[in-house]
Amino acid sequence: xxxxxxxxxxxxxxxxxxxxxxxxxxxxxxxxxxxxxxxxxxxxxxxxxxxxxxxxxxxxxxxxxxxxxxxxxxxxxxxxxxxxxxxxxxxxxxxxxxxxxxxxxxxxxxxxxxxxxxxxxxxxxxxxxxxxxxxxxxxxxxxxxxxxxxxxxxxxxxxxxxxxxxxxxxxxxxxxxxxxxxxxxxxxxxxxxxxxxxxxxxxxxxxxxxxxxxxxxxxx
Amino acid sequence: xxxxxxxxxxxxxxxxxxxxxxxxxxxxxxxxxxxxxxxxxxxxxxxxxxxxxxxxxxxxxxxxxxxxxxxxxxxxxxxxxxxxxxxxxxxxxxxxxxxxxxxxxxxxxxxxxxxxxxxxxxxxxxxxxxxxxxxxxxxxxxxxxxxxxxxxxxxxxxxxxxxxxxxxxxxxxxxxxxxxxxxxxxxxxxxxxxxxxxxxxxxxxxxxxxxxxxxxxxxxxxxxxxxxxxxxxxxxxxxxxxxxxxxxxxxxxxxxxxxxxxxxxxxxxxxxxxxxxxxxxxxxxxxxxxxxxxxxxxxxxxxxxxxxxxxxxxxxxxxxxxxxxxxxxxxxxxxxxxxxx
Numbered sequence: 001x002x003x004x005x006x007x008x009x010x011x012x013x014x015x016x017x018x019x020x021x022x023x024x025x026x027x028x029x030x031x032x033x034x035x036x037x038x039x040x041x042x043x044x045x046x047x048x049x050x051x052x053x054x055x056x057x058x059x060x061x062x063x064x065x066x067x068x069x070x071x072x073x074x075x076x077x078x079x080x081x082x083x084x085x086x087x088x089x090x091x092x093x094x095x096x097x098x099x100x101x102x103x104x105x106x107x108x109x110x111x112x113x114x115x116x117x118x119x120x121x122x123x124x125x126x127x128x129x130x131x132x133x134x135x136x137x138x139x140x141x142x143x144x145x146x147x148x149x150x151x152x153x154x155x156x157x158x159x160x161x162x163x164x165x166x167x168x169x170x171x172x173x174x175x176x177x178x179x180x181x182x183x184x185x186x187x188x189x190x191x192x193x194x195x196x197x198x199x200x201x202x203x204x205x206x207x208x209x210x211x212x213x214x215x216x217x218x219x220x
Numbered sequence: 221x222x223x224x225x226x227x228x229x230x231x232x233x234x235x236x237x238x239x240x241x242x243x244x245x246x247x248x249x250x251x252x253x254x255x256x257x258x259x260x261x262x263x264x265x266x267x268x269x270x271x272x273x274x275x276x277x278x279x280x281x282x283x284x285x286x287x288x289x290x291x292x293x294x295x296x297x298x299x300x301x302x303x304x305x306x307x308x309x310x311x312x313x314x315x316x317x318x319x320x321x322x323x324x325x326x327x328x329x330x331x332x333x334x335x336x337x338x339x340x341x342x343x344x345x346x347x348x349x350x351x352x353x354x355x356x357x358x359x360x361x362x363x364x365x366x367x368x369x370x371x372x373x374x375x376x377x378x379x380x381x382x383x384x385x386x387x388x389x390x391x392x393x394x395x396x397x398x399x400x401x402x403x404x405x406x407x408x409x410x411x412x413x414x415x416x417x418x419x420x421x422x423x424x425x426x427x428x429x430x431x432x433x434x435x436x437x438x439x440x441x442x443x444x445x446x447x448x449x450x451x452x453x454x455x456x457x458x459x460x461x462x463x464x465x466x467x468x469x470x471x472x473x474x475x476x477x478x479x480x481x482x483x484x485x486x487x488x489x490x491x492x493x494x495x496x497x498x499x500x501x502x503x504x505x506x507x508x509x510x511x512x513x514x515x516x517x518x519x520x521x522x523x524x525x526x527x528x529x530x531x532x533x534x535x536x537x538x539x540x541x542x543x544x545x546x547x548x549x550x551x552x553x554x555x556x557x558x559x560x561x
Contacts, residue, residue: 123316126276126387127330127377128305137332141320217320217361 001188009176014196016090017172020162024097025155032102035061036109037135047121048131061103069100069161073168088169093162101158108154112146113139145216152208156201163197173197224287225385225417226252226275231284233270244270246441248284254384257411257418259432259449261425261464267441268421272387275419276308277301289384306334309378309416313390315370317362323373324349324358330380348376352406368399375406385417386410392427404430425464426514429453429486429521437461450486453523454550479528479535480552481542485513485520488547495526498541504534525552 035057040046042054067075073096077087080095116139124138140147163174173193181190213219231248234241244267252258262268273279274286277293286293288304296304317326327345336344349355352372362370371391378386388407392400408431411418420432428435428449435452437445439460445452456462488494499505506526513522528535542549 117314117316117319119312119314119316120318122278123310123312123374124329126278126305126308126310127333127381128302129333130299130302133333137329138318142318144320215320218363 001186001192006189010173010192010196013171013173013176013193014200017159017162017174017197017200020090020093020097020165020170020172021155021159024094024101024158024162025151027094027098028101028105028154028158029151031098032105033109035102035106037113037139039106039110040113040139041131041135047125047134061106064099064103065107067100069096070164070167072096072100073165073170090171093165093170093172096165097158097161100161101154104157105150105154108150109147112143112150115146116142145212145218148208148212148215152205152212155204155208159197159200159204222253222255224251225254225289226250226419227285227287228271228274229285229287231271231274231286232282233267233274233279234282243441245274245281248443250436250443250446252385252417252419254417255411255415256433257408257420257431259420259422259428259435260438261422261428261435262438263423263460263464266438268423268438269389271438272389272419272421275385275387276305276310306330306381307383308385308387309381309383310387310389311371311374311378311391313393315362315367315374315394317370317374317377319362322359322361323354323365326362326373327376327380330377334381344380345376348379351379351410352376366399367395368402371395371399371403372406375403375410379410379414379416383416385419388418388420388422390421390423393422393424400427401430407431437464450484450548453484453486454482454548479530480509481526481528481538481549482552483524483526483542483547483549485522485524486548487519487521488545494520494545494547495524498538502534502537502541504529504531504537506538 039054039057039061041048042050042057044051044054046054064072073093076096076099079099080087080092083095084092086092120142121134121138124134129137162170162172163177164170166172166174166176166178169175173196177190177193180186181193228248228250231245231250232243233245234243248271260268260271270279274281275288277286281294288308291304293301293304317323318329321329324342324345327348328341331341331344346355346358349358352375354369354372354376357365357369357373362373365373374391375386386407391407392403395403404427407418407420410416411431418431420427422428432449434447435445435449436443437452437456437458437460439458444458445456445461452461453465456465495506495508506528508524509527510525511522513520513524528538539549
């Protein structure tokens with residue numbers, strides 16, 4: 001089975017999977033990080049409580065979180081088409097991935113920020129720090145190790161979602177597993193893609209843990 | 221009399237919760253003068269932490285006014301309040317250093333917030349590291365420092381922007397006795413050398429006795445006693461002050477019926493054998509029933525209870541001797557001890 005064509009297929013599959021995963025992770029963080037911070041800051045125990053905004057954001061996040069990815073993927077096809085111009089292929093898959101991962105990332109960020117010692121925040125307030133600077137100089141830097149660990153988890157989750165997208169015209173290793181391993185009963189292809197996915201997840205996880213250890217100054 | 225720096229008028233603070241309202245402070249009036257070390261003592265839950273947080277408006281009073289340097293804090297905008305907070309340093313029981321920053325960067329933090337230029341910031345931070353005695357730990361992270369060292373860095377950080385007042389919220393409660401003494405010495409030095417007014421919140425009498433000029437005793441949300449430390453020590457009036465101040469322990473039965481004096485050592489030279497001189501000079505023996513004294517930098521702090529002879533003339537001689545040496549004392553009867561049993 002390891003013909004040049006197959007090897008090329010796997011090679012492209014890996015690249016497409018990485019492209020979708022990393023692209024979607026990046027965009028999810030661009031949206032999810034501020035959203036998660038906003039959820040924490042506007043909470044009733046946060047540093048700038050705004051009840052209506054918090055309730056509204058929390059509702060939207062929960063709503064999106066409760067739709068299974070495979071359904072969301074299909075449900076928002078018109079939206080995807082309006083942005084990318086098509087609903088199939090790797091780039092098109094990034095859209096539902098971002099829509100699905102952003103609320104997930106926001107909750108991860110929120111829970112990382114919650115780990116920051118309340119005393120440290122109080123000290124920052126006592127030193128006359130404006131709210132925005134508490135976010136940029138205290139919350140994010142102090143939660144950095146936890147945020148990076150969270151990002152490693154988010155990457156692997158998004159990789160899993162991207163594989164699911166293979167059922168609905170997405171690219172990458174997921175599409176290979178489904179098209180060859182499932183529809184054509186090629187068990188060997190299935191096993192190879194599974195192995196590749198496992199390796200990719202391990203690599204991301206390991207990179208995440210290494211960076212966390214390196215940046216966390218509490219562990220020395 | 222020195223200028224007022226903090227004035228609290230008719231302060232009430234109530235926390236609203238689902239379980240109902242909790243009164244944290246009731247009718248608190250307090251004036252703190254520039255340059256003094258003011259102590260606030262009380263048991264946990266008495267409201268002292270809330271009181272100190274009202275001084276920099278980390279907690280907003282439900283009622284009443286807080287004047288800092290003649291400015292009514294409740295009239296300030298959010299921005300103005302942040303500005304005022306930069307002239308009020310604060311240190312905490314848990315140190316509250318930024319864990320991901322080095323000692324030096326922690327000290328730089330309030331200066332960053334105040335928008336100082338980089339060069340000036342670094343210079344000031346190094347100067348403060350010298351003052352707190354940790355110049356070689358500039359690049360250490362908090363996790364690499366001991367409790368006492370962390371509190372020193374926190375003190376340096378709190379002093380960075382030249383505050384007028386330093387609020388200490390149970391700052392030594394997490395430290396061992398030796399480290400506590402060292403931190404208290406440092407606070408005293410800072411008060412003397414920089415003229416920073418210090419407000420100390422504690423549940424430990426020895427902290428008050430070591431460094432404070434005046435003390436407020438707080439119990440169940442109210443200030444029950446206020447005055448010079450010496451005065452409150454010698455003549456505690458409230459039950460809670462007696463409980464906090466008077467020596468605990470046995471020997472109660474002994475004292476009933478006999479005449480005793482309580483002597484307070486508040487910093488006289490410990491090289492002088494006071495009791496020994498007294499017995500020699502007055503030619504009468506005394507019995508030491510209780511003693512809890514400490515030698516701090518050659519000065520004696522603490523208290524002692526002496527049982528006096530039955531002879532009235534001898535008692536008079538002892539009293540006039542104590543007075544002539546400027547030693548504060550108070551006659552006690554047996555029920556003092558039972559009062560805190």
